[in-house]
Amino acid sequence: MNASDRRAAVARRLWPLVSLLLLVSLTTLVLAGGSPSLQRVLLTGLVDLVLVVGRYCFVGQSGIISFGHAAFMAAGAYTMALLTIPAPLKGSLVAVPHTVRTGTVSPLIAILLAGLVAALLAAVVSIPLMRLNGLSAGLATVSLLIVVRVVSQNWDQLTNGLGGLYGIPPIADPWAALPWALGAIVLAFAYQSSRFGLRLRSSRDDEVAARSIGVHVKLERGLAFVVSAFVTGVGGALYARSVGAINPDSFFLDITFVVIAMLVVGGTTSLAGAVVGTLALSAISELLRQAEQGSLLVPAQSGVRDVGLAVVVLVVLLLRPQGLTGGRELPFPTVRLRRRSAAPSPPPASTQAPS
Amino acid sequence: MSSVLENLISGITSGSLYALYALGIAVIFGIMRLVNFAHGELIMSGTYAVFLAAGLPVPLQIAVALAAPLVLALGMERVAFRPIRGASPGTLLVTSFALSFLLQSLATLIFGTLPKAANIAPALQGSVGLLGLTVARLDLVTIAVTLALLGGVGAFLSRTRFGAQMRASAEDFTMARLLGVKADRVIAAAFAISGMLAGIAGFLLMAQTGTATPTDGLYPLLFGLVATVVGGLGSLWGAVLGGYLVGLLSTLLQVTLPDSIRPYHDAFVFGAIFFFLVFRPSGLVVPRIARTRV
Amino acid sequence: MRALEVEGLCVSYGPVPALRDVSLHVEQGELVGLLGPNGAGKSTLVNAVCGVVKPSAGTVAIAGAAMAGVSCERIARLGVSLVPEGRHIFGSLTVRDNLRLGAAARRDGGAGTDAAIERVIERFPVLGRKLDGGAGRLSGGEQQQLAIARALVTDPFLLLLDEPSLGLAPLIVDLVFEVLAELRAEGLTVLLVEQHATRTLAAADRSYVLRSGNVVYEGAGDEHGAKEQLMIASLGEDL
Numbered sequence: 052m053n054a055s056d057r058r059a060a061v062a063r064r065l066w067p068l069v070s071l072l073l074l075v076s077l078t079t080l081v082l083a084g085g086s087p088s089l090q091r092v093l094l095t096g097l098v099d100l101v102l103v104v105g106r107y108c109f110v111g112q113s114g115i116i117s118f119g120h121a122a123f124m125a126a127g128a129y130t131m132a133l134l135t136i137p138a139p140l141k142g143s144l145v146a147v148p149h150t151v152r153t154g155t156v157s158p159l160i161a162i163l164l165a166g167l168v169a170a171l172l173a174a175v176v177s178i179p180l181m182r183l184n185g186l187s188a189g190l191a192t193v194s195l196l197i198v199v200r201v202v203s204q205n206w207d208q209l210t211n212g213l214g215g216l217y218g219i220p221p222i223a224d225p226w227a228a229l230p231w232a233l234g235a236i237v238l239a240f241a242y243q244s245s246r247f248g249l250r251l252r253s254s255r256d257d258e259v260a261a262r263s264i265g266v267h268v269k270l271e272r273g274l275a276f277v278v279s280a281f282v283t284g285v286g287g288a289l290y291a292r293s294v295g296a297i298n299p300d301s302f303f304l305d306i307t308f309v310v311i312a313m314l315v316v317g318g319t320t321s322l323a324g325a326v327v328g329t330l331a332l333s334a335i336s337e338l339l340r341q342a343e344q345g346s347l348l349v350p351a352q353s354g355v356r357d358v359g360l361a362v363v364v365l366v367v368l369l370l371r372p373q374g375l376t377g378g379r380e381l382p383f384p385t386v387r388l389r390r391r392s393a394a395p396s397p398p399p400a401s402t403q404a405p406s
Numbered sequence: 407m408s409s410v411l412e413n414l415i416s417g418i419t420s421g422s423l424y425a426l427y428a429l430g431i432a433v434i435f436g437i438m439r440l441v442n443f444a445h446g447e448l449i450m451s452g453t454y455a456v457f458l459a460a461g462l463p464v465p466l467q468i469a470v471a472l473a474a475p476l477v478l479a480l481g482m483e484r485v486a487f488r489p490i491r492g493a494s495p496g497t498l499l500v501t502s503f504a505l506s507f508l509l510q511s512l513a514t515l516i517f518g519t520l521p522k523a524a525n526i527a528p529a530l531q532g533s534v535g536l537l538g539l540t541v542a543r544l545d546l547v548t549i550a551v552t553l554a555l556l557g558g559v560g561a562f563l564s565r566t567r568f569g570a571q572m573r574a575s576a577e578d579f580t581m582a583r584l585l586g587v588k589a590d591r592v593i594a595a596a597f598a599i600s601g602m603l604a605g606i607a608g609f610l611l612m613a614q615t616g617t618a619t620p621t622d623g624l625y626p627l628l629f630g631l632v633a634t635v636v637g638g639l640g641s642l643w644g645a646v647l648g649g650y651l652v653g654l655l656s657t658l659l660q661v662t663l664p665d666s667i668r669p670y671h672d673a674f675v676f677g678a679i680f681f682f683l684v685f686r687p688s689g690l691v692v693p694r695i696a697r698t699r700v
Numbered sequence: 701m702r703a704l705e706v707e708g709l710c711v712s713y714g715p716v717p718a719l720r721d722v723s724l725h726v727e728q729g730e731l732v733g734l735l736g737p738n739g740a741g742k743s744t745l746v747n748a749v750c751g752v753v754k755p756s757a758g759t760v761a762i763a764g765a766a767m768a769g770v771s772c773e774r775i776a777r778l779g780v781s782l783v784p785e786g787r788h789i790f791g792s793l794t795v796r797d798n799l800r801l802g803a804a805a806r807r808d809g810g811a812g813t814d815a816a817i818e819r820v821i822e823r824f825p826v827l828g829r830k831l832d833g834g835a836g837r838l839s840g841g842e843q844q845q846l847a848i849a850r851a852l853v854t855d856p857f858l859l860l861l862d863e864p865s866l867g868l869a870p871l872i873v874d875l876v877f878e879v880l881a882e883l884r885a886e887g888l889t890v891l892l893v894e895q896h897a898t899r900t901l902a903a904a905d906r907s908y909v910l911r912s913g914n915v916v917y918e919g920a921g922d923e924h925g926a927k928e929q930l931m932i933a934s935l936g937e938d939l
Contacts, residue, residue: 114496116496116499116500118503179680179681179684180684182684182687183683183684183687184687185495186441186499186635186639187635187683187687189499190631190632190635190679190683191680191683191684193628193631193676194632194676194677194679194680194683195680197628197672197673197676198673198676198677198680201669201670201671201672201673201676202670202673204669205669205670304507304510304621304624308503308504308507311500311503312504315500315504319496354511354514354515355515357507357510357511357514357515358508358511358512358515361504361505361507361508361511362508364500364504365486365501365504365505365508368490368497368500368501368504369486369489369490369501372490372493372494372497567800567803570793570797570800570801571801571804573790573792573793573797574790574793574797574801577790577791577792577793578788578790580752580772581784581788581790582790582801583771583772583773583776584750584752584772584773584776584781584782584784585776585781585801585802585804585805585850585854586773586776586777586804586805586806586854587773587801587804588773588804589771589773
């Protein structure tokens with residue numbers, strides 16, 4: 052293979068990643084100059100993107116639907132909160148270790164630690180969890196979510212219970228979230244392109260066959276689970292920063308539905324699906340919210356938006372269950388890279404007898 | 407001793423409710439291999455229906471409580487589940503999840519997030535002395551109604567010809583169809599039974615709590631699902647058994663947990679479920695088909 | 701009018717073609733054999749006739765009527781009964797309930813069910829002794845008898861059997877072929893899919909041999925061509 056062939060091959064392999072990075076960056080560029088409410092939407096969208104990409108790392112690769120990932124989001128968010136809330140505001144949380152209670156950590160380190168805490172939780176839970184399949188696994192993840200929720204609601208000395216934590220140094224600038232969104236995409240891409248991702252996907256399509264060629268399905272799933280939890284934890288930390296105050300209700304049904312919806316609408320089995328789904332549903336969600344305000348509808352803020360989102364998801368599921376991207380990555384632009392100066396390939400061998 | 411018996415009755419009451427939830431889910435799962443997340447919303451529609459019918463005499467309240475989930479169940483079968491009948495389990499699961507969310511959001515839209523209170527069936531409230539124990543009247547009614555319902559559904563399934571068609575469909579749907587069993591009718595019947603069970607459960611729930619909220623269906627769904635899996639997926643009696651076991655476990659924990667930990671009750675219940683699933687993922691009752699000799 | 705007419709049938713499972721342009725027919729009252737090695741497409745063909753799988757091309761006509769887009773339960777109610785590979789009896793039901801299920805497909809709306817059950821019990825006495833037991837507790841041979849009996853309760857005019865002798869003791873296989881011979885004498889039309897080539901060729905009026913989704917032979921059983929094609933089909937091209 053000559054140099055230009057090699058370059059083309061590398062470009063082809065990296066295109067799914069580059070295309071998504073470009074897409075997200077361009078979107079941010081275009082929208083970041085807009086009104087404050089638009090910037091808010093963009094920020095929320097970027098945070099959602101991290102969450103959805105995180106979920107994709109597990110669900111898209113293993114084929115097991117997890118309904119309990121909000122537990123990792125909570126773990127990340129609470130870690131972030133506890134690490135960055137100014138000391139005077141968290142003095143009453145006696146279950147928190149002394150050093151954490153009396154100091155704060157830079158946001159960058161806090162976010163990474165948040166991801167690590169979530170990953171650690173996932174690692175511990177995955178030991179029993181990865182034995183399970185299908186519905187049992189889904190239910191087990193729900194059990195995890197409920198346990199985390201109950202703990203966060205009741206362990207006042209750690210989480211301030213139902214009151215939640217406030218005083219997290221907020222961010223309002225989408226540019227602050229962009230690097231994390233891009234990083235999540237890079238990490239997800241690296242994982243899915245690695246042999247770990249490949250092995251896991253083989254088990255998704257046919258578990259028995261995968262086992263027979265030596266794929267250690269439980270381990271691969273566990274690894275995906277941990278990676279997924281890390282990214283989700285980071286997403287949770289970003290969420291905490293974007294709202295400034297968190298409580299146990301932020302990490303339950305609503306966000307679980309939103310993330311699953313974005314993943315499904317985009318296409319569960321591709322990274323592009325996660326990104327496209329997030330962008331599409333964020334846009335639709337915002338449109339619905341504006342329609343809600345602009346009309347004479349009386350209902351509560353999130354009422355129409357939720358109904359609209361659910362309807363959109365159902366329509367997609369009924370008409371195009373493989374999602375907007377059809378489970379594939381973004382198509383490679385073949386026009387640009389077709390070599391024009393290549394020598395013509397030899398004509399196909401003739402099967403006709405010479406006349 | 408008497409308090410032990412009283413707690414036992416309490417546990418059986420919970421178990422009865424959970425058995426109703428579980429059976430409603432298992433009936434549909436058995437035939438279509440579909441986990442209907444929206445089953446919780448069927449129950450929720452029952453509670454709101456009773457709320458709306460609060461002024462009417464009790465028999466009418468019950469009729470309304472049955473009618474609303476029944477119509478909703480048949481509607482969701484026709485509109486949401488029939489078009490995707492052959493789809494992959496993942497698609498079915500997410501569709502029912504989205505449907506569940508849709509119905510919850512609709513309820514929020516229509517009724518608001520705050521609980522709607524109504525005083526229904528005052529005749530069922532209060533306690534009764536029974537063999538030296540103090541038992542809530544509603545508990546006795548719940549247990550009795552559940553046993554009657556379970557008996558009725560059981561008799562229907564095992565003694566009638568259509569019931570045999572349904573059981574056959576639950577075991578091997580394609581083979582049943584090859585024998586001329588009409589798929590649409592069997593599935594509609596399953597949803598109808600599911601809706602009816604949800605309606606009664608909704609009525610009892612409303613009588614117990616006195617309020618209707620959009621999220622009423624969430625915990626019944628979760629407990630119902632858990633009971634179904636604990637009992638063994640694919641087995642109707644397993645679902646019932648699982649319901650009673652989870653109910654008894656929940657009450658046991660409620661009674662034995664020290665005060666300081668009691669708020670974490672749900673965490674213990676679901677934690678126990680988690681470990682049960684890990685050690686016995688196929689559930690308690692392995693469906694008899696798995697034991698068929700070849 | 702032929703009992704069954706299949707023309708140019710193509711069936712694929714996703715990208716994998718299972719049947720390529722298959723044509724065959726069964727006249728009323730005939731017993732036709734369908735032979736071939738594993739994976740030849742025999743089960744696919746029978747499933748397509750009964751409406752379980754949808755063909756991508758070609759037609760299936762039963763008693764002259766096209767079956768395109770007809771659901772499998774309607775086809776069953778028209779008088780087509782399939783005894784699928786692997787028996788598929790309902791283990792969680794009693795033997796009696798299994799037999800009673802045949803009522804749904806009867807063209808008389810179930811009126812003659814009890815009489816039909818009496819008749820099949822005469823053919824398969826072992827079922828008569830275990831009527832109220834769970835079907836899941838029957839032995840393999842008994843389950844196969846139940847599967848056939850159940851199909852007969854539906855009072856079909858066209859009976860399809862997919863490998864009924866698979867995994868059965870020779871004595872039971874004898875019984876099955878005996879019953880098939882009786883049924884044929886009574887005028888029932890039968891399409892028999894089998895790997896048991898010799899007996900099928902002997903019992904059938906005509907046989908087809910299927911290989912890799914194509915019909916490679918059609919003719920009466922005692923013709924030389926049948927056996928040769930079968931050997932080629934089973935053992936490979938280069939023989």
